[in-house]
Amino acid sequence: MAAIGGGTGAGPGAEVSRGERVRLAGKLMLGWVALLWVLEIVDAASGNALDRFGVVPRDPGELADVVPSAFVHFGFAHVAANTLPLLVLGFLAALGGIRRFLAVCLLIMVADGVGVWLISPPGVNTAGVSGVIFGLFGFLLVSGFVERRPLGVVVAVLITAVWGSSILAGLAPTQTGVSWQGHLIGLLSGVAAAFLLARRARAV
Numbered sequence: 001m002a003a004i005g006g007g008t009g010a011g012p013g014a015e016v017s018r019g020e021r022v023r024l025a026g027k028l029m030l031g032w033v034a035l036l037w038v039l040e041i042v043d044a045a046s047g048n049a050l051d052r053f054g055v056v057p058r059d060p061g062e063l064a065d066v067v068p069s070a071f072v073h074f075g076f077a078h079v080a081a082n083t084l085p086l087l088v089l090g091f092l093a094a095l096g097g098i099r100r101f102l103a104v105c106l107l108i109m110v111a112d113g114v115g116v117w118l119i120s121p122p123g124v125n126t127a128g129v130s131g132v133i134f135g136l137f138g139f140l141l142v143s144g145f146v147e148r149r150p151l152g153v154v155v156a157v158l159i160t161a162v163w164g165s166s167i168l169a170g171l172a173p174t175q176t177g178v179s180w181q182g183h184l185i186g187l188l189s190g191v192a193a194a195f196l197l198a199r200r201a202r203a204v
Contacts (some may be wrong), residue, residue, distance in 0.1 A: 002177055139190035
């Protein structure tokens, strides 16, 4: 997020279901990433006309942009930086079920956007999907422990090893042109979503 100042069965049916889940998660994330790139191409071709869908704090009219702001970026470098983490973290989260994944993302987008609207510095336009990325990181980090799923715990360890240092860096208030507020609120929203939308453990 940037700111401008100024299934446990072993039968064949279970395998088909698991494979379909992987395909759906992959298609969803590829489509999402493609949409972000298309929107940035439109933005560039229109003289950055889509930048107005970012969130400017404490302006009541800007609350309508809380969700759209997650789909807008300030340049191709911005969307490129968000592409790989969104693709990987989103894919991993979507493997747990598409409906739940969409609910998690919507919760993160709304909470993050409203939080940015409340606490970001005056006159700053904030947009980008990195708040969702931080939220998905928080969700994946905690959900395996909350639901007592060994595979989820392994995923938490792996994503921490790969992206942990980048997540910490993204929370530093000293960075310019980066909404650490959006990153922090996104992370906390993802953790909250892991508790609020936890799946019940299946009886063995």
